[in-house]
Amino acid sequence: MPSGITWSRKWGALIALFYGLGLSAQQVPLSTFEPNQAISINPYVEVYQTPDSLSAEEVIPRIKSGDLKPAENKTSPGFSRDYFWIRFTLTDDQSGDWVLELDNPHIDFVNLFEVKGDEALLVGRGGDKQAFSYRTEINRRYVFSIEMAGQPREFLLMVDKRNASVSFPLRLWTEATFGTNESMSNLLYGIYFGILAFVSAFSFVIGVGMRERNFLSYGIYVAIIGMYMFTQLGFSFQYLYPESSAFNNYSRVIFSFSLLITSMDFFSRLLDIKKYLPLLSKIYKIGWVFLGVVFVIWLLNRLFNPAYAQYTILTLNILYLFILGFFGSVFYVSIKTWRFQRGNVLLVMFAFFALMVGASIYILIEYGVISESFFPINPIIIGSMLEVLILSVSMAYRVKTLNERKNELSNKLLRQQKDLMRAFIRGGDMERKRISEELHDNIGSSLSLLKNSLANERFDPKIVNADIDALCEEVRTLSHRLVPHQMELIGFSEVLADYCKRYERDSGIKVALDQFDFPVLSEHMSVPLLRIVQEALQNILKHAQATEVEIQLVGYQEEIVITIDDNGVGFDPVQMAGGNGLINMQTRCESLHGQMDISSHEGKGTNILMTIPIY
Template identity: 30%
Template sequence: MNARIYHIVLISFISAQWACAQTDTLLIGKDFKGISANSYFNYFNTDAEITADSAWKVFTQKTNSLKRINKINFGPINGYYWLALTVKNTSNKRQELYLEIRQPHLYRIVFNRVFRDSVVTQFETGIHFNFFKRPLPNRFFDFPVTCEPGESFTMLVQVHHINSLSLPLYIVTNEALQQNNYRENLVWGFWLGFLSFCTMSSFIAFLFFRKSVFLWYFFYILTAALYGFTEQGFSFQYLFPRLADFEAPAIIHLGVYGFVFLIKFSQGLLETRKHFLLVHKILNWVFYFTLVFIVAGYLMPGFMFRFSTIVLPTLNIDVLVGLGLLSYCGIKSLWTNKVIAIFYLVAYGTLIAASVFSISNYGFGAFQYFGPNPVLISYFLEAILLSVALIILFRQIQKERSALIATVATQQKEMYKNFIGGIEKERNRIAGELHDDIGSRLSFLQRLLSTHSEESKKTSDQLEQIIKDVRQLSHDLAPPLAHVSGLIPLLEKLISDIRQSTGLNIKFQEYDFKRELSTEQIQQVYRIVQEALNNIAKHAGASKIDVQVFGHKNEVDIIIEDNGKGFDISQPTGLGINQMKIRTDSIGGRLEINSHPGKGTTILLQVPFDSTKK
């Protein structure tokens, strides 16, 4: 009897001790899908690593070191955290559950399951190990547990981290886990796709416009996309699954790269060289100073780590100076380019606000937040706002380019006009000299030789021919009397003269030419047709030439065709054709020459009617 009572008391004592060893129990019913489990976990932390059995004893003894997890962000740590939670399946079906830690950058995690007589380690993973050490191929840490109907079990988790610790803990079913992963991957896929689109668009814009601001924007958004891809754990999962301890330094480097590219992009967008030269030079020094840190980190990692107490504060000061100068440039740009400055300041403000808000992840501030990284959200908003700013800049560049082209065209037209005017004046002067001086003197000489001797008669005939040639040359050089005759009579007279002097078969036709060109246009068209016909007579060897004039509502088209030997238009042209082009440009026309060796030549001259002449 006494022995039986003894056994009953002993069993009751052991059961009481086991009950005391239990943490608060999470009940899993038949409709359970998932829950945020932070408030159900108890934890304690140590500076040195202890065994799982020793940690479990702390929970069973319920010492004062045990705490309830009432937060997500623990702030900067460098130690070991032990967490424990008991789960009981109150349903009548088997439950496939997962402990999910939605923090992809934990250094080391050991998942243990407690049985009545021992603590069994089931998984050991973290960014200190390659990706394939994870229980599930997911960017988060998911630990599967099976719970039979009515069964209860305790999970004991060790977390070792060397930075700011965030622990968002969830207990979810397999179905809920898959749905969450699908939904989140869809959102981040859209995020990455949009930034990739902005990246490619900016690179294409750089290739097209050759403006460095588009290239720096390409690098900045590319860095932002890689930063987000890595910060969310996708780089470790998809790009470098075998590189342990990869993510933390990658995130730091990408952040510094982003700062460097932001400086150069901002300089281009805000035109700091043009408006704030001194600040522009200081920003260049900040840029090069940061590059020195980046290169030193690769070449002398041991030195940089040994003097990290000096290096990191110096780098922080460098970044703060750069950000302050960028803020100054953005505000001052409100007086130089208000629209772009507004978009830039709003985009820049979202990044600064997100950076300030994200200090909750470091355990500072009264609020507790764990969700999408605010910096990543700000990158998305930045990409939208800065893309709009670049579109505005693109339109401004196009407007300035169009205005410059118009100015150059106007100046070029004026230059052509003055050049042609000078040519006409000189031709007129030479024609006058030939007619009034040399022609008169030759006529006087002819009269002196007008004797009846045979030699005198021959000399007189030669002089008469020279006089005719001089008069013809004078006539050709003198400007046409456009205000007296009009274009059609002048062309008819020109063609008639060339027929007589060369014997060429030239056919002239005019169709529906009812409006008249301006005096200057008529003079230039006359010279162009004159030069074209002279070139045909001298070089083409043509037997037939067609000249056609077509009048249209807003322009006149003149077509000159010959059946001569033609020429290769890809070869350098002579002075005559260049003069024709210059004259055409001076009156706002268009000259097109089509020719092939052995197939003749076609010349199309299009001249718009003067809008002031009806």
């Protein structure tokens, strides 16, 4: 368009604004506006309120006679129990097709009339208390096609949104511009909801795969944001439940409560409120219960009380009060935990501030403090998008950090397993070496002496028999330590009891063995368990300086518990954690899928507790 025409139209708009409106406030001079832009007509309309349900034919004479006075707020009156009648006149000296847009998908009933004298001709209708197909134009908002033929046309728009917050931002588009804008808007909204769906699904996968509740909470939170905005923009009624106007009226309140609860849950986890501020964590839980009770009461009134609308206003006021309280609590937590978690606090401040501003603007619009016509895009959309982008970058970084930590732990575990295996092998070598030394030093020496005695013609048979008995006892003791072959015959408990008697006789340490419902164990469990007890008793003999040892065998339905207590000098488990004996015991216990805990204090003895599943 030539610049001269452009500026002439803009000057014409200014002249109409400062002069023409003084003569007829409801006239909209279409020819003075750019054809490729939306025209906000709220400054040009007259708004009237009636407490009673009237027909358009009843309202028109009351407006003309002056019985009805124009309201001051022309876009967002806030909470009200009245009907609203919006009067305006379109003037154009050219023919053309226009589209009137009422950008609020949540009006109960909307009717557009053309005023001709005292008559009102219905041009279009809509409302979310009817099936979606009830609308004259199928669109998530309320749109009406208007054809101009070079003559002024006067219109009266009836808006029924009683007992709730009401706003009616009105824009005019040329038909071509509206179609182009609608295609672009739907594309951008598709990208917006696609990002939310991807982030939510990604968070669920990470949360389940890594067992991270923070990611699960974030996935639910983002999903609720998406459903709330999908409903808030009118897409849910159009695509999900077009024939259920009743559920459409429930859904916004349902998602509003869900959004507040999930946001409180996610941010409490993100800021670790339970750790740093446990009292506030309890207050949050009480708040969730209270919100649940409020919602149930509202739902029951919605279902069974004809006068439910007044409770809806009260319910929304409680909800908004909680939202403001939650905003304040986030700032409180940020201040209190700044020195403990500056990174998390900065992240929350940047992300949460965007949503907080958007939600606060929306609440102010709901109460009629700010006009919705100032914002061509819902402020919650901008705030939520910024918040999700910031938090998603942070969550992606956390995934990277968790993956690196997981790899580090895996490598550390692998190194520990290798160390345990080397210690186990080294312990086995030491045990074989000890047996070899006993075979050489004790049994071998005894056999040599016995051979020399037999070679002496004057040997004493009694002495030789005694030496043979001692040698048999040595072999029997060694066989007990090497392979407990009696295990298959008499079982673990009897073998252990026999070993404890010989240990008590040889060491001088008193051993008390008690059993409680201890089951018969298979050989693959009995041998490692016997080795663990033997190792523990040998450690007590060498290091503990104990005089008494108590062993308890307790059987349960799915596991066994073995405890070993001594009254020795004790030791520091941290300093002794690398000892071969303890490592061998730990390794054997883990090979049985069991858990071993060692508790000891210097001068107070030692307690070993083993819990092993039966399989």
